[in-house]
Amino acid sequence: MYLQGPAGVAGAVKAAQMGRRAILIDKPKFDAGVLPNGLDLFFGGPTGLFSKALRDSAKNTNVAAMRAQSMDSDVIWKQITNQIVSLAMRNAEGQCRTLERYGIDYLQGGAQLLGEDDDANVAALKKFENDLDSPDDGLRSVSVSKDGSDVVVSGTKVLVCTGSKSTRLPGIPFDQSHRVFDSDTINLLGYLPRSVTISGLGIIGIEFANIFNALGVEDVNILVRGDVETSTKKLGMDLDVANELMRLLTESGVKVLEGTTVDEFSYVPPPGADDEYIKMKLNDGSTMETDLFFAATGRFPVGKNEETGLASAGVDIADRGMINIDKKTLITSTKNVYAAGDVIGAPALASTSMEQAQRAVTSMFCEGESDSALDSSHDDPLSIGVWTIPEMGYYGLTKEQAEKEGFTVVEGSVKFDACLRGRVFAPDGLLKLVVDANEGTVLGVHIIGKEAAEMVHYGMALVKGETKIFEILSTVYTAVTFHELFKEAAFDANSKLDFGVEWQEIFNVLQSECGIDFSEEFLREKFESIDEDGSGELDEQEMRALFSSMGRPVSKRVISNIMRLSDEDGNGTIDFGEFSAIFDKISCPPIE
């Protein structure tokens, strides 16, 4: 039995795949309309579905051209909302087909978990005792209220996926006006605003600033309590990617006001006063007017909500409303009750919510059998997609994070115009590889630009596969694709490595063609045979003779380079310690 959102759907499907019967119980997220079958329009979609649909619609709608044809804002907004409705409908209908395919039942209504000793639960156990495989494990029931009447639904396990709600900071007149929104009510936006003020530089705030800007709203302001750098760092964003995002945002006309908060809403127009603006006093004493105010200041898990009945049914809930769970199995403190998704707190993403739900169901029914869903680790790094315009995608470590973990790092970074597709179709953006300077391994991938949220999955495979940039350099990418940027970034990183691809190639030839095994004995013997004057040091000429003697002569330029890189004490010659360190450092696999 599942209380749903995208996590609930994923959990129910997993249960059906494991041969269990599942029912979804969901209260519509927003009063946004119903499908012909009576289900709500946002059924089975994430809370962020509206923003994705609005973004898509903003990209496909030429508001300026529509205005030039004398269309007024209401007509334009109607066209936009039609597109959103059709997108949400396609998603909801698709989710319904999935549920039908798996024989999953669905009940629309508010659910309240009952305690184990609640009369209704005890009665249900008595009634179904003979049908249960293990009646001693008990039964869990929820009371579902719909249209004023209550139904009790019972099952052996319950998965709670009641999601999150937007945080409402005090002093913001949400309820007085149809022009002040939070990240839930924005989904019911009913007009095309003339100007927008967003408070908060989190993912949601940035996403909507881009969207309103793309919709041709002339004045879009983001108020940031602190500074941009701190806010973007909190999101795990690479500094250069964040700077590129800010550059593109400000170039497109969005104003980002650091150190700025609203002290007071001095006037909020009543419904119907459509020509008037909200008036605000800012913390620096200045005033600002806006047609729409959007508080994107975070979300909180809804576990504490009395309607869910979780706390009174004995589920352990942290102060902020987050359900406490066992991180691996996702079981709560209460028997047979599991939780997944936003309601268990960070990272609160659609992708992680679904993975958690599948893992919870696996641990409910796996009964000692192995299942790959249980192997996934709660603490694995996440691939992040941010739906700005252009979008962002990142996975793995930033330079700063890698250095904190003790890596010596180089970065390979290229602008989107470094590849033909970028140059011609989408020059804005950059792709960066964070690379371990000793091994050449890719530790992180950070992208802003067209298709970034898709490309990051290839980046994720590079990081997870501990791929070295030398492998990327020897890969042939399909021409006129954005993936060519990975090779360009690898070239850039390579040029910053002490022992880049040129040295890899030389040592590869020595190993594969000249059959040399760089054992300690071999190196010592070689060193001593070349060190004719017995000084214990090799100069440039002796080093050149060494490579010739091994069967791979190298140019004077390349020898000067190895001397520069290896001569740690800076005396112009290489002693045996410095000499053998060269061979330790170049430990990369041979290039094909």
Ligand SMILES: Cc1cc2nc3c(=O)[nH]c(=O)nc-3n(C[C@H](O)[C@H](O)[C@H](O)COP(=O)(O)OP(=O)(O)OC[C@H]3O[C@@H](n4cnc5c(N)ncnc54)[C@H](O)[C@@H]3O)c2cc1C
């Ligand atoms: C504006 C915005 C943009 C976002 N963008 C992204 C993004 O780009 N990428 C990403 O990965 N994530 C994004 N997210 C986050 C993502 O939407 C959530 O992580 C995801 O929706 C969580 O899924 P869930 O199933 O846990 O909860 P929810 O989607 O919140 O679903 C919970 C469901 O439970 C129902 N419910 C609650 N209480 C009860 C009850 N007592 N009885 C019955 N039903 C109940 C609710 O009505 C709701 O339908 C965004 C969120 C927002 C707000």
